[in-house]
Each structure stands twice: as C-alpha cells, then as structure tokens.
Amino acid sequence: MxxxxxxxxxxxxxxxxxxxxxxxxxxxxxxxxxxxxxxxxxxxxxxxxxxxxxxxxxxxxxxxxxxxxxxxxxxxxxxxxxxxxxxxxxxxxxxxxxxxxxxxxxxxxxxxxxxxxxxxxxxxxxxxxxxxxLLVLRPDEFATLNPGRQPAAKRCMALIAAGTGLGEAALVWVKDHFHVLSSEGGHCDFAPNSDAEIDLLRHLRGQYLHVSYERVLSGPGLQAIYEFLRDTKKNEPTWLAEQIRVGDGPAVIAEAGLKGQAEIAKQALDMFAAIYGAEAGNLALKTMALDGVYLGGGIAPKLLAKLQDGTFLRAFTNKGRYKRLMSNMPIRVIMNDxxxxxxxxxxxxxxxxxxxx
The missing domain is CATH 3.30.420.40 (ATPase, nucleotide binding domain)
Structure with a gap:
C-alpha cells in the first residue's frame, strides 16, 4: 500500500x-x-x-x-x-x-x-x-489550445499552472525518460508587454515591494487586474461590485466575463489570458519546450473557452523572430484536477x- x-x-x-x-x-x-x-x-x-x-x-x-x-x-x-x-x-x-x-x-x-x-x-x-x-494522464484528460507539431526526438515539456498561486516546472528527456525539474518561476518579476500592462505594473507597485507573475496570474491576480481596471476606467456595475463583495471575487469576475455580463469583467479576462499566454511563451523559450506546453492548476479548465478564443495563443507566439518556432509548440490544458x-x-x-x- x-x-x-x-x-x-x-x-x-x-x-x-x-x-x-x-x-x-x-x-x-x-x-x-x-x-x-x-x-x-x-x-x-x-x-x-x-x-x-x-x-x-x-x-x-x-x-x-x-x-x-x-x-x-x-x-x-x-x-x-x-x-x-x-x-x-x-x-x-x-x-x-x-x-x-x-x-x-x-x-x-x-x-x-x-x-x-x-x-x-x-x-x-x-x-x-x-x-x-502529467506523465500518466490519458489523452482524453487534455484540451488542446494549439496542436503544434511533435519533434522527431523527445526533448522538453514545460508546465505552468495558475491557481491559488502560480507554479512552473520543466520535464527534460534524459536517456529514456522525462526528468522533472522543479522551480519557483512564478515568483519572477512581472514583465508587462503593452501600455495597459505597464499601467497595471505601476498600479501594483503601489501595493507590493515586488510584483511577481503570481501577483497577476492566479485567482487573487485576476481580482487584482479587475481592481486596476475598476480604479482606472471607473466602469464597474453596482450589481457586480456587490456580488464580488459577498462572494468569491475571482470566480464572480470570471463568470461575468465568460457570460459577457459586464464589460469590465471581459476586459479583465482579456488581460489575464494575454499575460498567461506571454508568460507561458517565456517559459517555453527558456526550456525549448518543443514537446509541448501544458497548463495545469484550477484556473485553466474553468477559463477554457477564454483560453481557446485566440487571446492566449497570440500572446504566446508574440516573440518577434521566434513566432514560427512558438507556433509549432503544442499547447494543452490539463483537465484532471x-x-x-x-x-x-x-x-x-x-x-x-x-x-x-
């Protein structure tokens, strides 16, 4: 046993x-x-x-x-x-x-x-x-964001998981099996990739001495993005503010965004998905994850429809001269909790x- x-x-x-x-x-x-x-x-x-x-x-x-x-x-x-x-x-x-x-x-x-x-x-x-x-999951326990193309020889897979926090790991092929490398990459510095994300970083620096990717790519991170939009765009519906106050904030925001019930919630999900795609792409470049990038954690399955609408993939492949390389990397969401x-x-x-x- x-x-x-x-x-x-x-x-x-x-x-x-x-x-x-x-x-x-x-x-x-x-x-x-x-x-x-x-x-x-x-x-x-x-x-x-x-x-x-x-x-x-x-x-x-x-x-x-x-x-x-x-x-x-x-x-x-x-x-x-x-x-x-x-x-x-x-x-x-x-x-x-x-x-x-x-x-x-x-x-x-x-x-x-x-x-x-x-x-x-x-x-x-x-x-x-x-x-x-990940190594013992069945094919039906994944959802595909990008089919990509499998390399001729096994090399490396990358794993990124947003949930209560943000975790990252790599699986490197050694002789006849994948060897797992753990990391605390979720605590690396958040690198904004647009004017709006630069403003988000400035907003968060007023609250934290160090703004990591985990501060924006997590359940609390989604709410932090929402609060940034609320404080700068001043377009929060009263009914949504009340639901967030009495309920699970990130879950309320995600539901309102997925259902198209509030523009501010949709904008929060857009920014979250773009940042998620950009950081997944960063990890893929650092590990040369030609065997695939996998999204774990509790958030990705719940936001699957958003992650599949192209926002994530555009940010993932937006790596200048390496866009073609990124486009060939398979990306899958782990659906088994x-x-x-x-x-x-x-x-x-x-x-x-x-x-x-």
Whole structure:
C-alpha cells in the first residue's frame, strides 16, 4: 500500500493506492480543508483512521469534503501497512522539508516517516508532483489550445499552472525518460508587454515591494487586474461590485466575463489570458519546450473557452523572430484536477519498488 497527498493552501487531498507498475484508482480518497488543521500530521491522523463502512456513507458528490461514496474501505482487522508515501506541497522543498507558502505549516519527510512508521517518505513541490502526474494522464484528460507539431526526438515539456498561486516546472528527456525539474518561476518579476500592462505594473507597485507573475496570474491576480481596471476606467456595475463583495471575487469576475455580463469583467479576462499566454511563451523559450506546453492548476479548465478564443495563443507566439518556432509548440490544458495526487502516487510507487525487500 502507498500513500499520496496533494497539499494545497486551500485543500489537502490524500489517497491510498495499491499501485505497483501502472496507474490505478485509489483504494480510499479524502479531501480536507487545510486551514482547519495546524499541521499535516493532524490531517494524516484523521485520514489513516479506519474508515466508516461504505453502507453508512450518504454523500453522492465525489468532490465533497469527506470520504467519497465510491471508497473501498480497508477491513479494520487488517493492520494498514504503508510501504512508501509521497506528498506534493505548495512551496519550495529543500532537503525533504518544506515551509508551505500559503499555510503556516512546516512539513518534514523525515518526521512523517518516523511518526507514521512509513519506511520511505518523499516531499515534492506541488508543480513537481503535477509534472509526474502529467506523465500518466490519458489523452482524453487534455484540451488542446494549439496542436503544434511533435519533434522527431523527445526533448522538453514545460508546465505552468495558475491557481491559488502560480507554479512552473520543466520535464527534460534524459536517456529514456522525462526528468522533472522543479522551480519557483512564478515568483519572477512581472514583465508587462503593452501600455495597459505597464499601467497595471505601476498600479501594483503601489501595493507590493515586488510584483511577481503570481501577483497577476492566479485567482487573487485576476481580482487584482479587475481592481486596476475598476480604479482606472471607473466602469464597474453596482450589481457586480456587490456580488464580488459577498462572494468569491475571482470566480464572480470570471463568470461575468465568460457570460459577457459586464464589460469590465471581459476586459479583465482579456488581460489575464494575454499575460498567461506571454508568460507561458517565456517559459517555453527558456526550456525549448518543443514537446509541448501544458497548463495545469484550477484556473485553466474553468477559463477554457477564454483560453481557446485566440487571446492566449497570440500572446504566446508574440516573440518577434521566434513566432514560427512558438507556433509549432503544442499547447494543452490539463483537465484532471487530481493530476498532482496522481503524480505523488506515481513517485510513491517507484519508491516502494526500489525499497529493499
């Protein structure tokens, strides 16, 4: 048995798998609100308790926080033996330890191994875990933004993911497999690419000492773009202002923009998609991602219609003399929201296979 986790600032997804060689469905899977707990150990203590019998589970919503309705509970009489565990964590992982970016948690692989008696525990950056998950996804779990052209020989893929924050990673072909390189590229300096974006940068510099790409390419970033337009164009409808005030701001803005209900929301999505395309293109150039650029995170699937309308691709390919090169790069959106969890499980299964008998 292996244990996998995707540790985010909002939610923590955990799962148990009987994963040996290839991808399988989880034996048990559960989602927790991260901020309800002081440390990851508290979440694991609750998750690893023997689950309730399936007959007592009433929920029919597989995304509801709690044990899912399709669980296959492990009999209480059988001791749970975990051979290896891997967790994707939102933050930089150094020496198998991470101080999470958007949570007051310190996660240590060595401490988790000792407390839960797991022989092998590995921590990955959350985008590193997503990259490993990318390698086990099925073709029907992607949406295409640009078909591009596959190179004759494998070389490199790039991964960029906007969600609560912005993550970036690369997958480099080494001998016979893709090797994942993690990064904190989302915290690089925001580089405006138009007069309007220059004004946006000036606006944000009044609030932050350092304006990174994450400040504009994330859920909070979409709202920051909207507030810049609101403060400069003075065209915010009263009804939209009220919905944003009482609801989830980025979600409200996205919905109003996608439905064409408010011009300011449409303008915010236009700017967001253009900046997303430009930075995805920057990452593609830096890594020479001829094997494809992949968009992960929670935002891209929700804004798929906007990303497919040409705004993203125009910004992506707008690299002067390299426009033709950029046009040949495949671009796809990852539609499976459990990709990081699958990636952590894939790594945990490799650890289990490599462990001494």
């Amino acid at each position: 292996i244990l996998a986790g995707d540790i985010g600032g909002t939610k923590t997804h955990l799962a148990l798998y009987e994963w040996t060689e290839s991808r399988v469905e989880p034996v048990r899977q559960q989602t927790f609100y991260s901020r309800d707990y002081g440390q990851l150990e508290e979440v694991l203590e609750e998750f690893l308790k023997p689950p309730a019998p399936a007959s007592l589970i009433q929920s029919e919503d597989p995304d509801e926080v709690g044990i899912q309705s399709d669980d296959k509970p492990i009999p209480e009489a059988v001791p749970l033996k975990i051979e290896a565990a891997c967790f994707g964590v939102a933050g930089p992982v150094i020496d198998n330890r991470c101080q999470t970016t958007n949570l007051p948690w310190i996660v240590s692989g060595a401490d988790l191994a000792k407390r839960f008696e797991i022989p092998l525990v590995m921590l990955l950056n959350d985008l590193e875990a997503t990259a490993h998950g 459990k990709t990081a969890l699958l990636g952590a499980a894939s790594v945990a299964s490799q650890l289990a296979r490599q462990a001494p008998a």
